[in-house]
Amino acid sequence: MTILVTGARGRVGAAVVRELLAAGEKVRAASADPESLTALPDEVERVRLDLASPQGLHEVLQGVRKIFLYAQPAGAARLADAAAAAGVGHIVLLSSLAIDSHGADTSPIAQQHRLVEDVLRASGIGWTFVRAGGFATNALQWAPEIREGRPLRLAYPEAHSEPVHESDIAAVAVRALLDEAHRGATLRITGPQSLSARQQAELVAAAAGRDVVVRLITPEEYLKELTAFVPEAVAATLVAYQAERDGRPHRTYDDIPAVLGRPALPFGQWAKENAEAFR
Template structure:
């Protein structure tokens, strides 16, 4: 059995690729820019651009399972071609934004919901891996922390349940290698609800550097976000942070249920990535 892994240049996709190989599974790595993704064990990635359906059939030839990033505009076409190629099971990297209040207005939720719907209606068996906030999102603060400016956000006391990207990948690997989670929606969070301020404190302790936290105006934070995100996405993220300002959430149990152990705490992630903040 060979598993096609899309998005291998990403943190989660790259970890899925490693996890499958460590488990002895056959892996076909795929990337829209395979020359930048790097070979593993002498096997270069194949070109698979989820925005270019002409690349689907060659990448899917001989594949039985797929780890797929969400691309709603072509998800239906991909699902149909996967089914025609003999693919039995797709694990889709989706988002917990689908389950949030107000998801109907969320561009993030809409993107992932549309991809899920396409697979439900026209594809092979599926597992939807709805991940919450990734711990690696904290890397967006790294440059300013290294420069001594710390964490500057509109809602420093907003809460999330950050999940280690390796745990998300391990859940995906478990789902791909077995059949127990076919037809399941797995909702994956970290084991604790933490404010942005507390995450900054844990990064400071792990990296051994000061990490001051400054509340900035929403307009300033929005301008920083829209430098690399569409305006509707930036507005949704800020609205979500406002709703969770001072409001801890409840970690979800699916990661522990699938992995048979507790999910990694943010302190572990911070120790492993401490060098990025120095």
């Protein structure tokens, strides 16, 4: 049996590949640029796949029985149809807890993930949705400032999130791929603690042996800075998300312990493992 892993260039996808190999599974890693998958072990089959394009889709799916899928609305229905025709029996989707959040009906992040979930529900293929909260890796956005001793420009330094280690996301996804008990389940994945942005920045700075200074900026300034990297609608959603969580710890979920039989990895551990990025 071959398991197809999309998004294999990302941290979660690469971790899924490694865990599947450790479990003795045959893995086919897909990327729009397979030549970039140099960090993957040699035994991994590398294939070209652009989910927004039908080119090569049927060839990529030959012999595939399970898929780890990143949520990309463009081409989701085409992929589901081709997967069903190829005999794929189970798709594990990396989805988002934005679907469960306040304002999900107007959030482009929630909407794009919900669209792919809906496509898979209607596909006739077995599915598992891994709805992850904020990734611990989001803290890497602060690496240049912390390395260079510059202040972090934050509009809502006390806004809380529940950062989840990419290894936990991957471990849950792999368990869902290999264990039929999670077919048809929606797994909600968070880290074990609700931490403010300031607390997270202090943890990574401490792990790296650096100081951190927060400079408060206005929401309007923050929105303008974000729109240099993401569409305006997404930037507005992120600002509204932080405003809603300003000074408000949120709940964490127990699906990681339930699936893996161990506690979720704390953000402080992620900070220590990635300290070099902040030095």
